Amino acid sequence: DGGITQSPKYLFRKEGQNVTLSCEQNLNHDAMYWYRQDPGQGLRLIYYSQIVNDFQKGDIAEGYSVSREKKESFPLTVTSAQKNPTAFYLCASSGDGRYGYTFGSGTRLTVV
Amino acid sequence: RKEVEQDPGPFNVPEGATVAFNCTYSNSASQSFFWYRQDCRKEPKLLMSVYSSGNEDGRFTAQLNRASQYISLLIRDSKLSDSATYLCVVNTGFQKLVFGTGTRLLVSP
Numbered sequence: 197d198g199g200i201t202q203s204p205k206y207l208f209r210k211e212g213q214n215v216t217l218s219c220e221q222n223l224n225h226d227a228m229y230w231y232r233q234d235p236g237q238g239l240r241l242i243y244y245s246q247i248v249n250d251f252q253k254g255d256i257a258e259g260y261s262v263s264r265e266k267k268e269s270f271p272l273t274v275t276s277a278q279k280n281p282t283a284f285y286l287c288a289s290s291g292d293g294r295y296g297y298t299f300g301s302g303t304r305l306t307v308v
Numbered sequence: 309r310k311e312v313e314q315d316p317g318p319f320n321v322p323e324g325a326t327v328a329f330n331c332t333y334s335n336s337a338s339q340s341f342f343w344y345r346q347d348c349r350k351e352p353k354l355l356m357s358v359y360s361s362g363n364e365d366g367r368f369t370a371q372l373n374r375a376s377q378y379i380s381l382l383i384r385d386s387k388l389s390d391s392a393t394y395l396c397v398v399n400t401g402f403q404k405l406v407f408g409t410g411t412r413l414l415v416s417p
Contacts, residue, residue: 238409299351
């Protein structure tokens with residue numbers, strides 16, 4: 197079955213460490229996105245990529261980095277520069293924005 | 309002004325009730341519209357697209373009013389399983405969706 201897979205489901209990070217969240221899709225979608233969701237709040241766009249080897253900053257890109265070397269993969273690195281990294285991170289993909297996004301099941305990151 | 313605005317709720321309704329949510333958007337050039345459902349601690353899932361002529365999927369009806377720039381979702385005969393947060397989503401162009409903060413629905417026995 198086609199879908200979008202995020203791993204790990206839960207991640208604990210010590211302060212000062214960088215961590216990388218994985219996102220893989222086999223839907224043949226061109227566009228991929230990373231969102232962050234804090235408790236009781238909406239989704240905020242971190243980065244997005246509409247084509248391989250190209251990506252754009254979203255509304256809250258500071259402290260994050262991404263790469264898009266393959267169509268299927270769009271990993272997100274949460275760097276030590278991100279002041280408040282504890283959140284629920286959601287990856288999504290889209291073949292055509294007319295039909296909405298497909299989301300992965302998310303990664304819950306906690307800084308300890 | 310936020311690009312997409314929703315009443316956060318919660319809307320508390322008994323089983324069998326009809327409930328409606330509205331959402332307003334600010335970008336008149338917005339091209340497509342959706343309602344997503346998000347359960348607690350889960351990812352959002354597409355509930356339905358919203359078409360200009362309005363559309364229905366079982367107990368759910370979505371309407372779009374471009375002149376007034378609002379979208380609505382009507383749920384008839386509410387079930388306990390309808391309890392969730394409903395996200396209004398707007399495509400502002402270039403494959404970029406903007407999400408509302410969601411309206412929380414609680415259906416009680």
